[in-house]
Amino acid sequence: MEQPLPNNRNFEKEKKPTIIEAISLYKEYDTGKIKVQALKGIDLHIQQGEVVAIMGPSGCGKTTLLNCLSGLDGITSGTVRIAGQDIRGLSDKELTSFRAREMGFVFQTYNLLPVLTGLENVELPLLVSGVRPKDARQRAWASIEQVGLTNWARHRPAEMSGGQRQRFAIARALATVPSIVWADEPTGALDSKTSQEIIDLMLRLNREHGLTFVWVTHAIDVARQAQRLITMSDGNIEEDLSTEDLQLQSSTQGFTA
Ligand SMILES: Nc1ncnc2c1ncn2[C@@H]1O[C@H](COP(=O)(O)OP(=O)(O)OP(=O)(O)O)[C@@H](O)[C@H]1O
Numbered sequence: 563m564e565q566p567l568p569n570n571r572n573f574e575k576e577k578k579p580t581i582i583e584a585i586s587l588y589k590e591y592d593t594g595k596i597k598v599q600a601l602k603g604i605d606l607h608i609q610q611g612e613v614v615a616i617m618g619p620s621g622c623g624k625t626t627l628l629n630c631l632s633g634l635d636g637i638t639s640g641t642v643r644i645a646g647q648d649i650r651g652l653s654d655k656e657l658t659s660f661r662a663r664e665m666g667f668v669f670q671t672y673n674l675l676p677v678l679t680g681l682e683n684v685e686l687p688l689l690v691s692g693v694r695p696k697d698a699r700q701r702a703w704a705s706i707e708q709v710g711l712t713n714w715a716r717h718r719p720a721e722m723s724g725g726q727r728q729r730f731a732i733a734r735a736l737a738t739v740p741s742i743v744w745a746d747e748p749t750g751a752l753d754s755k756t757s758q759e760i761i762d763l764m765l766r767l768n769r770e771h772g773l774t775f776v777w778v779t780h781a782i783d784v785a786r787q788a789q790r791l792i793t794m795s796d797g798n799i800e801e802d803l804s805t806e807d808l809q810l811q812s813s814t815q816g817f818t819a
């Protein structure tokens with residue numbers, strides 16, 4: 563069966579290019595009555611193959627940042643480049659197909675369509691982006707194999723556990739062979755054991771295929787398994803640390819305390 567993902571086993575040894583770039587990124591929401599400055603000049607570079615966690619209090623702009631970087635939401639000013647492409651230089655149609663090609667999305671509430679089976683949910687974005695039905699089916703199966711759920715492919719989401727639903731959501735995100743997967747609180751609705759299984763799955767996909775992951779999370783246990791932790795506060799990046807440094811920092815603090 564066709565493997566849907568590039569196999570970059572030597573990925574660690576290669577020099578990794580920047581895949582996500584934000585320069586002086588501002589986002590203002592204007593609801594008519596009030597204006598909210600949701601992002602206040604974000605500068606950020608993420609390399610291909612990184613796993614980055616974003617934390618911060620509710621309302622600090624994490625989802626807005628994900629939506630602006632992925633082009634789901636328009637930006638007020640600044641620059642966003644994905645794989646070198648300035649996304650403001652693309653028409654709506656071009657942006658939609660760029661996103662379909664380059665990115666997958668995983669959400670807290672899975673966002674699976676209840677009337678479709680797991681297989682059909684995974685197939686859908688492929689069909690929407692114009693892949694022929696026969697190829698779409700083949701790629702969907704390969705993607706479902708990646709997440710280890712072939713036995714559940716014919717079931718509808720209502721018959722599945724939260725963990726199984728999230729695995730199908732990950733399979734759906736992988737089906738278009740993206741280079742980036744954005745995950746907004748991917749474990750937010752899961753118990754800690756299932757949450758760890760989902761994290762392990764994403765880390766394996768990162769290791770084996772060099773996929774770049776950006777996780778928004780409220781859980782420090784999740785965040786410390788990323789390679790890098792960005793902390794946001796009120797529309798700004800407050801701290802940007804490798805998790806190795808973070809561990810060193812907390813062990814030093816533990817030592818001196
Ligand atoms: N569509 C919108 N229209 C107007 N204001 C918005 C919109 N989306 C977000 N905001 C505002 O932008 C700010 C940042 O919101 P955002 O959803 O990015 O926060 P968050 O960090 O993801 O929070 P949470 O952890 O609760 O998900 C908040 O003040 C929010 O009210």
Ligand SMILES: [Mg+2]
Nearest residue numbers: 624625626746
């Ligand atoms: Mg949010």
